[in-house]
Amino acid sequence: ETGVTQSPTHLIKTxxxxxxxxxxxxxxxxxxxxxxxxxxxxxxxxFQYYREEENGRGNFPPRFSGLQFPNYSSELNVNALELDxxxxxxxASSTGQRRGTEAFFGQGTxxxxx
Amino acid sequence: xxEVEQDxxxxxxxxxxxxxxxxxYSNSAFQYFMWYRQYSxxxxxxxxxxxxxxxxxxxxxxxxxxxxSKYISLFIRDSQPSDSATYLCAPYxxxxxxxxxxxxxxxxxxxP
Numbered sequence: 001e002t003g004v005t006q007s008p009t010h011l012i013k014t015x016x017x018x019x020x021x022x023x024x025x026x027x028x029x030x031x032x033x034x035x036x037x038x039x040x041x042x043x044x045x046x047f048q049y050y051r052e053e054e055n056g057r058g059n060f061p062p063r064f065s066g067l068q069f070p071n072y073s074s075e076l077n078v079n080a081l082e083l084d085x086x087x088x089x090x091x092a093s094s095t096g097q098r099r100g101t102e103a104f105f106g107q108g109t110x111x112x113x114x
Numbered sequence: 115x116x117e118v119e120q121d122x123x124x125x126x127x128x129x130x131x132x133x134x135x136x137x138x139y140s141n142s143a144f145q146y147f148m149w150y151r152q153y154s155x156x157x158x159x160x161x162x163x164x165x166x167x168x169x170x171x172x173x174x175x176x177x178x179x180x181x182x183s184k185y186i187s188l189f190i191r192d193s194q195p196s197d198s199a200t201y202l203c204a205p206y207x208x209x210x211x212x213x214x215x216x217x218x219x220x221x222x223x224x225x226p
Contacts (some may be wrong), residue, residue: 004157026189032165033213033214035214035216039217041120041218041219042204042217042218042219043158043216044216045213045214045215058213090157090158101206102160102215103160104159105150105157105158106157107157108156108157
């Protein structure tokens with residue numbers, strides 16, 4: 001186990017609704033990245049937070065937003081859900097020094113939009 | 115052209131076989147080359163990574179990078195049924211930008 005926990009594990013939402021996903025980072029890690037993994041695809045980078053500030057964003061619309069808290073846990077919010085938002089949402093935590101080479105993933109939240 | 119290309123398979127081999135998994139990439143700025151393993155319904159876990167060109171060995175696993183041809187390989191020796199998973203390559207620029215660029219993943223099945 002990586003020490004990165006995500007909640008909830010599964011979620012079903014209706015198109016147009018809003019959803020909040022949560023991630024608790026590994027102890028000592030100050031960076032959290034969020035990824036979207038559609039079925040049969042590799043994870044795609046949504047954004048990254050470092051010490052409560054957004055530090056990079058992938059090609060996702062503004063209805064995907066996030067927060068990082070002083071304890072370095074994080075939330076991913078998605079507004080106006082679309083059917084294509086159905087995916088596994090992964091968060092990865094790391095230290096500021098080794099954001100890519102020591103990124104530990106949680107087991108993900110599987111979101112289904114109907 | 116996609117930044118990272120990876121044959122999704124599926125790849126099925128008998129137990130004990132040598133497995134070769136491969137990726138190509140387009141951006142020569144990548145410095146680190148990560149391999150993740152993802153079991154069904156789980157998050158990816160880091161297997162190993164290589165910096166720049168060359169080989170790196172860890173037990174039954176060997177990662178190889180050829181920057182001149184932009185080609186990444188992962189070899190698994192004496193494959194086991196427990197190796198059955200999806201393998202994701204993920205080049206990484208390094209530095210302050212920590213986002214990984216993942217391939218589609220190759221689904222591997224090792225039959226007893």
